[in-house]
Amino acid sequence: MMEELPHRYAPVAVTVDVVALTIRDRRLQVLVAERDAGPYAGSRALPGGFIRPEEELAEAAVRELGARPAHLEQLASYGGPGRMRVLSVSYLAFVPHLPRPRAGAAWHPADDLPPLASDHARIVADGVERARAKLEYTPLASAFAGDTFTISELRQIYETVWGTRLHPGNFHRKVLSVPGFVEGTGATTRTGGVRGGPRARLYRAGDARLLHPPLLRPGSAGTAPDRSPGRW
Amino acid sequence: MMEELPHRYAPVAVTVDVVALTIRDRRLQVLVAERDAGPYAGSRALPGGFIRPEEELAEAAVRELGARPAHLEQLASYGGPGRMRVLSVSYLAFVPHLPRPRAGAAWHPADDLPPLASDHARIVADGVERARAKLEYTPLASAFAGDTFTISELRQIYETVWGTRLHPGNFHRKVLSVPGFVEGTGATTRTGGVRGGPRARLYRAGDARLLHPPLLRPGSAGTAPDRSPGRW
DNA sequence: CCAATAGTGTCTGTGAGACATTATGTT
DNA sequence: AACATAATGTCTCACAGACACTATTGG
Numbered sequence: 001m002m003e004e005l006p007h008r009y010a011p012v013a014v015t016v017d018v019v020a021l022t023i024r025d026r027r028l029q030v031l032v033a034e035r036d037a038g039p040y041a042g043s044r045a046l047p048g049g050f051i052r053p054e055e056e057l058a059e060a061a062v063r064e065l066g067a068r069p070a071h072l073e074q075l076a077s078y079g080g081p082g083r084m085r086v087l088s089v090s091y092l093a094f095v096p097h098l099p100r101p102r103a104g105a106a107w108h109p110a111d112d113l114p115p116l117a118s119d120h121a122r123i124v125a126d127g128v129e130r131a132r133a134k135l136e137y138t139p140l141a142s143a144f145a146g147d148t149f150t151i152s153e154l155r156q157i158y159e160t161v162w163g164t165r166l167h168p169g170n171f172h173r174k175v176l177s178v179p180g181f182v183e184g185t186g187a188t189t190r191t192g193g194v195r196g197g198p199r200a201r202l203y204r205a206g207d208a209r210l211l212h213p214p215l216l217r218p219g220s221a222g223t224a225p226d227r228s229p230g231r232w
Numbered sequence: 233m234m235e236e237l238p239h240r241y242a243p244v245a246v247t248v249d250v251v252a253l254t255i256r257d258r259r260l261q262v263l264v265a266e267r268d269a270g271p272y273a274g275s276r277a278l279p280g281g282f283i284r285p286e287e288e289l290a291e292a293a294v295r296e297l298g299a300r301p302a303h304l305e306q307l308a309s310y311g312g313p314g315r316m317r318v319l320s321v322s323y324l325a326f327v328p329h330l331p332r333p334r335a336g337a338a339w340h341p342a343d344d345l346p347p348l349a350s351d352h353a354r355i356v357a358d359g360v361e362r363a364r365a366k367l368e369y370t371p372l373a374s375a376f377a378g379d380t381f382t383i384s385e386l387r388q389i390y391e392t393v394w395g396t397r398l399h400p401g402n403f404h405r406k407v408l409s410v411p412g413f414v415e416g417t418g419a420t421t422r423t424g425g426v427r428g429g430p431r432a433r434l435y436r437a438g439d440a441r442l443l444h445p446p447l448l449r450p451g452s453a454g455t456a457p458d459r460s461p462g463r464w
Numbered sequence: 465c466c467a468a469t470a471g472t473g474t475c476t477g478t479g480a481g482a483c484a485t486t487a488t489g490t491t
Numbered sequence: 492a493a494c495a496t497a498a499t500g501t502c503t504c505a506c507a508g509a510c511a512c513t514a515t516t517g518g
Contacts, residue, residue, distance in 0.1 A: 399508070399510095427516095430515035431516075445507095448507085
């Protein structure tokens with residue numbers, strides 16, 4: 001079925017902006033691009049750009065990111081007259097390791113960002129909060145890790161994204177008790193920790209897509225998933 | 233700063249489509265509009281239309297809905313080449329009572345919808361799932377009720393949206409134990425239930441915006457095989 | 465009287481968190 | 492030797508769910 005192009009309505013320019021998160025130096029970091037042209041030239045902004053006629057929204061996000069993330073999901077759309085007829089569809093991406101960012105882009109700590117164009121700072125805040133909530137009830141923390149990882153490495157991911165310390169023993173038992181969260185590889189690390197300790201067992205991501213029961217953020221007051229983008 | 237209109241990029245037509253939910257006849261119902269013009273004339277679709285230059289996205293959603301909902305939040309955006317350069321930003325609305333739908337629109341049970349245009353059936357599915365999740369950790373169930381309501385009425389809302397039966401006694405105690413969920417009015421219903429029983433106390437929505445601890449859906453918890461014979 | 469409902473009490477299993485313990489590594 | 496870490500065990504508290512029970516209303 002073909003939808004006729006409604007040219008009698010004022011057209012809108014649609015961009016895709018990506019909140020790409022990784023963990024580097026034990027900090028949650030966001031990919032920030034330098035704008036080399038346009039009215040915001042010289043300033044910084046999220047990686048993004050105008051969508052092309054033949055591509056899906058998610059494809060545009062991957063193209064603007066310049067790499068295939070371990071996880072990608074839509075965040076929200078931001079429009080309104082304050083944006084001069086530019087509608088931004090934002091995406092959240094989890095990127096493992098430290099891929100070298102494409103030219104003109106650099107990682108910045110999520111809690112120490114430079115000034116960003118438009119309302120991108122708010123988009124980042126929405127993305128970080130979404131990421132924190134996602135770790136509670138999905139196994140996506142492993143999207144920040146390599147193919148195999150130890151329970152301690154997984155715990156560090158949680159601690160970094162949530163900004164809290166977690167009890168190592170309880171975390172260990174909890175992760176292994178959730179079906180499908182991780183599965184053992186039979187292997188262990190080649191050496192103990194930097195400061196000693198036995199070799200840790202290596203795990204890979206399991207096949208669960210949701211965690212039952214979830215790993216709840218400590219500090220009982222406070223955390224609830226907020227999937228609603230924008231108050232209106 | 234002014235953002236220059238990037239006319240060198242192919243423009244896109246942006247619509248806002250609303251998944252409006254209410255509870256009628258103890259069923260979750262969705263507002264469906266008749267399309268009176270355009271390529272889908274005669275078919276049904278979600279209430280929606282093209283955004284206007286001077287309005288916010290949420291304003292457009294309220295305008296297309298034709299009424300101010302008790303709750304409104306953005307759902308997601310749907311684009312891609314399969315939609316012929318029409319990008320749809322969808323919204324989820326909770327509507328209390330049974331306001332008379334505007335001309336050309338009618339309520340349909342969410343689990344028995346007529347064929348809808350484009351991918352609107354999927355948008356409805358996304359909206360219903362979002363609504364179910366929202367009831368778990370927000371007090372928004374009261375958005376389906378009147379100004380005051382009984383605990384039983386609140387429970388019926390949960391049962392209808394979730395499609396499950398809930399234990400009356402446990403639900404009662406749970407709701408009253410969550411701070412800020414409901415607050416008593418001091419009044420009671422004028423009569424008992426249709427089939428008897430004492431007069432129920434009336435409550436109004438409290439000031440909490442999040443429920444902690446949340447009301448979890450039964451069935452989602454408990455990975456172990458269901459050992460309880462009595463199913464509520 | 466009978467049935468249905470409002471509201472409360474009580475018990476139990478589960479799980480989170482605090483803390484302890486043992487084994488195994490590194491410096 | 493000293494210490495950090497991996498992994499597991501134990502205890503307690505909170506809470507969800509099952510179940511019981513009383514009081515109050517309509518038919």
